[in-house]
Amino acid sequence: MAVYTPVSAADLAEFLAGYDVGEAVSFKGIAEGVENSNFLLETTRSRFILTLYEKRVDEGDLPWFLALMGHLAARGLPVPGPIADRQGQVLQRLNGRPACLIEFLPGVSVTEATPAAARAVGAALGQMHAALSDFTAPRPNALGPASWPPLAARCEGRLGEIDADLPDAVTRGLAACADWPAGLPQSTIHADLFPDNVLMRGADVTGLIDFYFACTDARAYDVAVTHAAWCFSSDGRQFFPERSAALMAGYLGEIALTPAERAALPRLAAGAALRFTLTRAFDWLNTPPDAMVTRKDPMAFARRLGWYLAATPEQMHGR
Amino acid sequence: MAVYTPVSAADLAEFLAGYDVGEAVSFKGIAEGVENSNFLLETTRSRFILTLYEKRVDEGDLPWFLALMGHLAARGLPVPGPIADRQGQVLQRLNGRPACLIEFLPGVSVTEATPAAARAVGAALGQMHAALSDFTAPRPNALGPASWPPLAARCEGRLGEIDADLPDAVTRGLAACADWPAGLPQSTIHADLFPDNVLMRGADVTGLIDFYFACTDARAYDVAVTHAAWCFSSDGRQFFPERSAALMAGYLGEIALTPAERAALPRLAAGAALRFTLTRAFDWLNTPPDAMVTRKDPMAFARRLGWYLAATPEQMHGR
Numbered sequence: 041m042a043v044y045t046p047v048s049a050a051d052l053a054e055f056l057a058g059y060d061v062g063e064a065v066s067f068k069g070i071a072e073g074v075e076n077s078n079f080l081l082e083t084t085r086s087r088f089i090l091t092l093y094e095k096r097v098d099e100g101d102l103p104w105f106l107a108l109m110g111h112l113a114a115r116g117l118p119v120p121g122p123i124a125d126r127q128g129q130v131l132q133r134l135n136g137r138p139a140c141l142i143e144f145l146p147g148v149s150v151t152e153a154t155p156a157a158a159r160a161v162g163a164a165l166g167q168m169h170a171a172l173s174d175f176t177a178p179r180p181n182a183l184g185p186a187s188w189p190p191l192a193a194r195c196e197g198r199l200g201e202i203d204a205d206l207p208d209a210v211t212r213g214l215a216a217c218a219d220w221p222a223g224l225p226q227s228t229i230h231a232d233l234f235p236d237n238v239l240m241r242g243a244d245v246t247g248l249i250d251f252y253f254a255c256t257d258a259r260a261y262d263v264a265v266t267h268a269a270w271c272f273s274s275d276g277r278q279f280f281p282e283r284s285a286a287l288m289a290g291y292l293g294e295i296a297l298t299p300a301e302r303a304a305l306p307r308l309a310a311g312a313a314l315r316f317t318l319t320r321a322f323d324w325l326n327t328p329p330d331a332m333v334t335r336k337d338p339m340a341f342a343r344r345l346g347w348y349l350a351a352t353p354e355q356m357h358g359r
Numbered sequence: 360m361a362v363y364t365p366v367s368a369a370d371l372a373e374f375l376a377g378y379d380v381g382e383a384v385s386f387k388g389i390a391e392g393v394e395n396s397n398f399l400l401e402t403t404r405s406r407f408i409l410t411l412y413e414k415r416v417d418e419g420d421l422p423w424f425l426a427l428m429g430h431l432a433a434r435g436l437p438v439p440g441p442i443a444d445r446q447g448q449v450l451q452r453l454n455g456r457p458a459c460l461i462e463f464l465p466g467v468s469v470t471e472a473t474p475a476a477a478r479a480v481g482a483a484l485g486q487m488h489a490a491l492s493d494f495t496a497p498r499p500n501a502l503g504p505a506s507w508p509p510l511a512a513r514c515e516g517r518l519g520e521i522d523a524d525l526p527d528a529v530t531r532g533l534a535a536c537a538d539w540p541a542g543l544p545q546s547t548i549h550a551d552l553f554p555d556n557v558l559m560r561g562a563d564v565t566g567l568i569d570f571y572f573a574c575t576d577a578r579a580y581d582v583a584v585t586h587a588a589w590c591f592s593s594d595g596r597q598f599f600p601e602r603s604a605a606l607m608a609g610y611l612g613e614i615a616l617t618p619a620e621r622a623a624l625p626r627l628a629a630g631a632a633l634r635f636t637l638t639r640a641f642d643w644l645n646t647p648p649d650a651m652v653t654r655k656d657p658m659a660f661a662r663r664l665g666w667y668l669a670a671t672p673e674q675m676h677g678r
Contacts, residue, residue: 043390048470049559065560067467068399071388080387080399082465146401148386151367240368241384 043069043077045092045135052081052090055134058125059141061085075252077137080144087144088123092137097252099138104179105251106130106140108228113143115171118164118239118247120145147239147246153270156243158283159290164245165233165266166294169259172228181231181255183315185220188213191318198325202338206321209342213314216349220311221258221304229262230254234269260301263291264308267356268316268344276343281355288357306351313345364396364411364454371400371409374453377444378460380404394571396456399463406463407442411456416571418457423498424570425449425459427547432462434490437483437558437566439464466558466565472589475562478605483564484552484585485613488578491547500550500574502634504539507532510637517644521657525640528661532633535668539630540577540623548581549573553588579620582610583627586675587635587663595662600674607676625670632664 047055052064062085070078070089077092093102106122110130113121120143122130132139150157192199192210199206230237232253239247271284291297297305320338327335366374371383381404389397389408396411412421425441429449432440439462441449451458469476511518511529518525549556551572558566590603610616616624639657646654 049467050471052467064467066465066558069390070399071390080389146385148368148371148383152369239385 043071043079044094045077045137047077047079047090047092047135051135055090055132055139055141056083058127058132059123060126061088061123061141081141089120089142089144090134090139091142092134092139094137097138101179101252102131102138102140104177105254107177108175108254109142109251111175112168112171112248117168117171118145118245119168119251120247120249145239145247145249147241150235150238150240153235153280153283154243155280155282155286157240158270159286160240160243160245161233161238161266161270162287162290162292163294164238164248164290165230165262166291168230168248169227169262169295175228178256179228179254181229181257183231183253183319184255184257185217185311188217188311188314188318191322195318195321195325199321199338202321202324203342206317206338206342209345210314210317210321212349213310213317213342213345216307217311217314219307221300221307224258224260224301224304225298226256227259227262228254229257229259229265231257231262231265233262233266258301258304258308259295260297260304261308261312263288263297263301264305265312265315267305267309268312268341268348272340272344272347274340275337276340276347279347284356302353305353305356306348309351309356310345310348313341313348317341317345363413364456366396366398366409366411366454370454374409374451374458375402377446377451378442379445380407380442380460400460408439408461408463409453409458410461411453411458413456416457420498420571421450421457421459423496424573426496427494427573428461428570430494431487431490431567436487436490437464437564438487438570439566439568464558464566464568466560469554469557469559472554472599472602473562474599474601474605476559477589477602478609479559479562479564480552480557480585480589481606481609481611482613483557483567483609484549484581485610487549487567488546488581488614494547497575498547498573500548500576502550502572502638503574503576504536504630507536507630507633507637510641514637514640514644518640518657521640521643522661525636525657525661528664529633529636529640531668532629532636532661532664535626536630536633538626540579540619540626543577543579543620543623544617545575546578546581547573548576548578548584550576550581550584552581552585577620577623577627578614579616579623580627580631582607582616582620583624584631584634586624586628587631587660587667591659591663591666593659594656595659595666598666603675621672624672624675625667628670628675629664629667632660632667636660636664 062083066082068080070080075096079090081088112119123141237250317338320336324335381402385401387399394415398409400407431438442460556569636657639655643654
């Protein structure tokens with residue numbers, strides 16, 4: 041939630057000289073994107089986001105991410121498209137960092153996920169998957185099931201320091217996910233479609249953003265991640281069946297789930313909940329309590345994990 | 360450079376219901392203002408900054424600051440005016456913090472202070488002082504000369520940890536400022552008109568912002584602060600006579616300096632340099648090196664202090 045690499049007015053003017061986008065009218069660092077430096081730029085022509093990629097993003101992955109965003113924007117999805125410079129390049133360097141000028145999209149991140157919002161997000165996810173059928177360049181999911189046992193091991197028996205219930209939740213989750221659904225339809229997936237990565241106006245989705253966890257994986261796993269992100273109270277204590285039914289109905293209006301995908305959904309969602317439990321736990325144990333970063337509670341997803349381990353596909357469809 | 364108090368879409372909608380400004384179209388936390396949480400808000404009608412005041416701003420001072428900004432905006436100065444709600448109130452509470460919706464101004468903070476920019480800023484400062492002749496509500500300068508000896512004492516003999524030259528520079532500055540110019544014309548002053556508090560488009564000043572150090576003090580002290588902020592390389596090693604001449608010419612085109620003000624200028628500027636040297640040194644000694652905040656080097660102003668202690672009024676006018 042900060043700007044890590046400053047960009048001066050002089051830096052900006054030099055950078056913009058390479059583009060045909062007009063001159064800067066306003067330029068503000070924005071507190072968005074935990075891992076990158078982002079600026080909101082208004083020019084005499086339009087508005088843009090300027091992103092400088094910080095060290096947690098692998099520079100080698102950037103052409104793939106930018107191609108993905110450009111593909112979706114070109115298909116009319118509400119995804120911010122990278123802007124090409126006068127030479128046709130989208131990926132640049134600025135102040136020692138990889139950088140990209142990206143389309144600005146209006147909308148506000150939802151915090152209260154109403155059923156209407158969940159339906160719209162489900163539909164947007166389905167439209168995104170449909171539009172990705174011919175985006176076939178692969179990128180492995182570095183945070184997929186194979187990563188979870190070693191990630192749990194790297195927490196070195198300290199999960200109980202966070203919450204007394206956490207070690208058992210993780211053990212049960214790892215055991216359940218050892219039998220991971222295989223052979224499901226694959227796709228490029230967003231893999232992180234939380235409310236803060238969705239811009240909305242009223243019940244309309246105006247932006248799907250932050251594709252930097254996107255990868256190739258089971259399409260239904262993306263549905264599962266989105267379900268875990270949208271269908272519970274933020275602390276994970278309460279499941280909202282209306283949101284769940286609306287999310288699934290929105291998705292299924294765009295793209296069908298196979299019987300195997302449908303049957304696998306609770307297990308996939310348990311895996312999604314385990315993934316966020318583990319990454320939050322790891323970050324918690326490796327973030328000093330007095331750091332200026334708010335630590336996210338792993339228990340919020342450990343509770344979801346418990347719910348999914350007991351859930352049926354019918355419950356996830358709100359029936 | 361962060362958002363300390365989050366504001367959700369639901370919080371925002373409830374807050375905006377009290378205003379006649381339209382509905383939210385876009386809302387982004389911005390990395391601006393070290394001490395407050397700021398958001399850039401676009402509504403169906405216009406654009407605004409939403410500021411939540413954090414603990415370092417004294418809540419009791421806010422009505423004065425907001426009245427000052429409103430006064431200057433009403434006089435046509437490029438100052439962001441506070442927006443009144445449907446009941447005519449400007450100061451609100453939001454998520455436990457005092458809050459205010461403020462006009463958005465275009466422009467980009469200057470980083471290369473050209474002579475043309477310095478001239479425009481000098482003129483804007485003069486116009487601001489002229490417009491403040493009838494803004495007579497007083498606010499003492501908490502960081503005025505009386506505060507400097509105790510502030511130096513609170514650094515507890517640790518100035519040498521920052522730089523071997525710093526203790527002697529502070530001693531010399533305190534000695535020089537013990538004989539502080541008295542009886543100069545008083546005004547409400549900005550007291551912090553650094554380049555990052557000025558928005559510009561080309562050579563036009565489009566915004567004077569961040570009035571949260573404003574106070575009642577010698578008008579020429581404001582000129583001195585602005586001079587120290589604009590007329591040196593950022594590390595303080597190089598003085599730029601062209602910028603200095605342009606800044607003074609811009610100011611003097613709007614408002615005259617008395618002979619006493621003119622004679623006092625080097626001493627006032629030494630005091631200004633000492634003020635920023637001391638507050639930076641105090642912050643440096645009280646900020647952990649691994650904090651996510653960039654520490655500002657006190658020596659950048661200790662070097663300016665050295666220059667001013669040897670300067671004549673003629674040198675400050677670039678002659």
